[in-house]
Amino acid sequence: MSIQSVTAADNDPQTSVSSKTLEEEALYNRFLAGDNEACIALYQRHNQRLFTYCLKMMGNREQAEDLTQEAWGRLIELKSKGRKLENPLGFLTRIARNLCLDTLKSQRRTLSLDDLPDSVHPSYSMHELSEIEEFAVMSLQNLSFDFREVLVLNIYCGYSFEEIAVMLGKSPRAIWTRASRARAQLRKLVFAVHPNERTPDSSKHVGMEEDHDQ
Amino acid sequence: MINNRHIRAIVEYLNGGMTPDERQAFQRRLESDEKLRQILGQEQQIDRALLLDKETIPILGAPAFDKFLLKLNTSTAAGDAGHAAQQRFDSALSKGSNGFGNKSMLIGLALVGLTAGGMISAIVFEPVIRQPVPPHTAPALVSRPTPPSAPSQATAPVDSGNAPAVVMEHPARPYSTTRTATADRQADAATRPVGNREQPDTPIDEEDVKSYLKRQDLNTGVHTVGDDSVHARFKVGTSK
Numbered sequence: 001m002s003i004q005s006v007t008a009a010d011n012d013p014q015t016s017v018s019s020k021t022l023e024e025e026a027l028y029n030r031f032l033a034g035d036n037e038a039c040i041a042l043y044q045r046h047n048q049r050l051f052t053y054c055l056k057m058m059g060n061r062e063q064a065e066d067l068t069q070e071a072w073g074r075l076i077e078l079k080s081k082g083r084k085l086e087n088p089l090g091f092l093t094r095i096a097r098n099l100c101l102d103t104l105k106s107q108r109r110t111l112s113l114d115d116l117p118d119s120v121h122p123s124y125s126m127h128e129l130s131e132i133e134e135f136a137v138m139s140l141q142n143l144s145f146d147f148r149e150v151l152v153l154n155i156y157c158g159y160s161f162e163e164i165a166v167m168l169g170k171s172p173r174a175i176w177t178r179a180s181r182a183r184a185q186l187r188k189l190v191f192a193v194h195p196n197e198r199t200p201d202s203s204k205h206v207g208m209e210e211d212h213d214q
Numbered sequence: 215m216i217n218n219r220h221i222r223a224i225v226e227y228l229n230g231g232m233t234p235d236e237r238q239a240f241q242r243r244l245e246s247d248e249k250l251r252q253i254l255g256q257e258q259q260i261d262r263a264l265l266l267d268k269e270t271i272p273i274l275g276a277p278a279f280d281k282f283l284l285k286l287n288t289s290t291a292a293g294d295a296g297h298a299a300q301q302r303f304d305s306a307l308s309k310g311s312n313g314f315g316n317k318s319m320l321i322g323l324a325l326v327g328l329t330a331g332g333m334i335s336a337i338v339f340e341p342v343i344r345q346p347v348p349p350h351t352a353p354a355l356v357s358r359p360t361p362p363s364a365p366s367q368a369t370a371p372v373d374s375g376n377a378p379a380v381v382m383e384h385p386a387r388p389y390s391t392t393r394t395a396t397a398d399r400q401a402d403a404a405t406r407p408v409g410n411r412e413q414p415d416t417p418i419d420e421e422d423v424k425s426y427l428k429r430q431d432l433n434t435g436v437h438t439v440g441d442d443s444v445h446a447r448f449k450v451g452t453s454k
Contacts, residue, residue, distance in 0.1 A: 069285070
C-alpha cells in the first residue's frame with residue numbers, strides 16, 4: 001500500500017487547493033442564501049473526515065461523534081448571523097480542533113491516565129497489524145497535539161499538506177516542516193524500543209512484551 | 215548523517231511531493247545511502263500501520279446524518295425569521311446613510327419626545343384637570359352646526375337647573391378640498407365659541423354630580439364629602 005494513493009498528486013497543488021476552497025465557499029454562500037442542499041453537499045464531502053480527525057485526536061468514538069455534530073452545528077448557526085466564510089473547511093477544522101482541545105483539557109482536570117477505560121485507547125480491530133505496527137498506531141497518541149494533528153489530517157483524512165496549510169491558516173512550508181518533525185518523532189518513539197528493526201518485512205514476529213514493560 | 219532536510223525529502227518522496235526528476239535523483243541516492251534506505255523503510259512501515267488503522271475507523275451512517283438534518287432544519291426554521299429581521303435592519307441602516315433615514319429617525323425621536331412630554335403633563339396636571347367644577351359656575355354650552363342650505367333655526371335652551379344653557383349657532387362650514395389643513399383649522403377656530411369646547415349636549419344635574427362623588431369616595435376609600443352615613447359605612451368596612 002502506498003501513501004501516494006491517499007494524497008492528491010496534482011501537478012500544481014496550490015491551484016488545486018484554491019479551486020477547492022472557492023468551490024466550497026460557493027457552496028457555503030448558496031447555503032447562506034437558503035439552499036440547504038449546499039450544506040448537505042458540504043457535509044457529505046467532509047463529515048467522515050471530520051469525524052476521523054476528532055476520533056484520532058480524542059481516541060473515543062462517542063466523544064468524536066458529539067464533537068463532529070457540534071462543529072456542524074456551529075457552521076449551521078452562522079447562517080442565522082449571516083456571516084460569510086471564505087474557507088468553510090478551515091472554519092470546521094478550527095472549530096473541531098478547539099472543541100477537541102477544550103475536551104482534552106477538561107479531561108485532564110478530571111481524569112488521570114490510569115482511570116481511562118480501555119476503549120479510549122485506539123486498540124479496536126488491530127488484529128491485522130503486527131506488534132510493531134500496533135505500537136506505531138499507539139505511539140501516535142503520544143505525539144504532541146500539533147504533530148498528531150498534521151499526521152492525522154494527512155494520513156487518516158487524506159488532505160494534502162497544502163490543504164492542511166489552508167485549513168489551519170499556516171504556510172505550506174510550515175506544515176511541511178511540522179509534518180517532517182512529527183514523522184521523525186514518531187519514528188523515534190516506535191523504533192527506540194525496536195532498535196533492531198531494519199526493514200518493514202522483518203518487522204513481524206518481533207517480541208515487544210519486554211519493551212512494553214520497561 | 216541524516217538531518218531534517220533528509221527527513222523532509224523522505225516525507226516528500228512518500229507523499230508524492232517531488233517532481234519526476236527529483237524523484238529519480240532521490241532514488242539514485244537511496245541506492246548508495248544505506249542509512250537513508252533504513253529510515254525510508256521505517257517510515258514506510260509506519261505509513262502502512264497508520265493506513266491499516268485508518269481502515270478500522272467506523273463509517274458514520276444514517277443516525278449521524280439524521281442528527282445533522284434535524285439540526286439543519288431546526289436552525290433554518292428558526293433562523294429565517296431572524297435573517298429577515300436582520301435584512302430589514304441592514305436595509306434601514308443603509309437608508310440612513312442617504313439622509314432619508316436620518317430624517318425619519320428625527321421625526322421618530324420628536325414623536326417619542328412629544329408622547330413622553332404628554333404623558334408627564336398628564337401625570338402632573340391630572341389632579342388639577344380632574345377637579346370637579348361646580349355646575350352652577352360653568353354655563354353649559356351647546357354648539358350645533360346647521361347645514362348651510364337650511365335656514366338658521368333657534369333651538370330651545372335645555373333646562374340644566376341653575377346653570378343657564380347657552381346655545382351657540384354657526385353654520386356648518388363646507389370644507390374646501392383646495393384649502394390647506396392649516397386654513398381649515400383657522401376657520402374652525404374662528405367659528406367655534408371660546409371657552410370649554412367639550413360640553414355635553416345634556417346639562418349635568420348637580421344632584422347627580424354629588425351622588426357620583428360619593429360613590430367615588432366609597433370606591434377609593436377617600437372621604438371628602440361630609441356625609442356621616444358614608445363615613446360610618448367606610449369605617450365599619452375597614453376596621454376590625
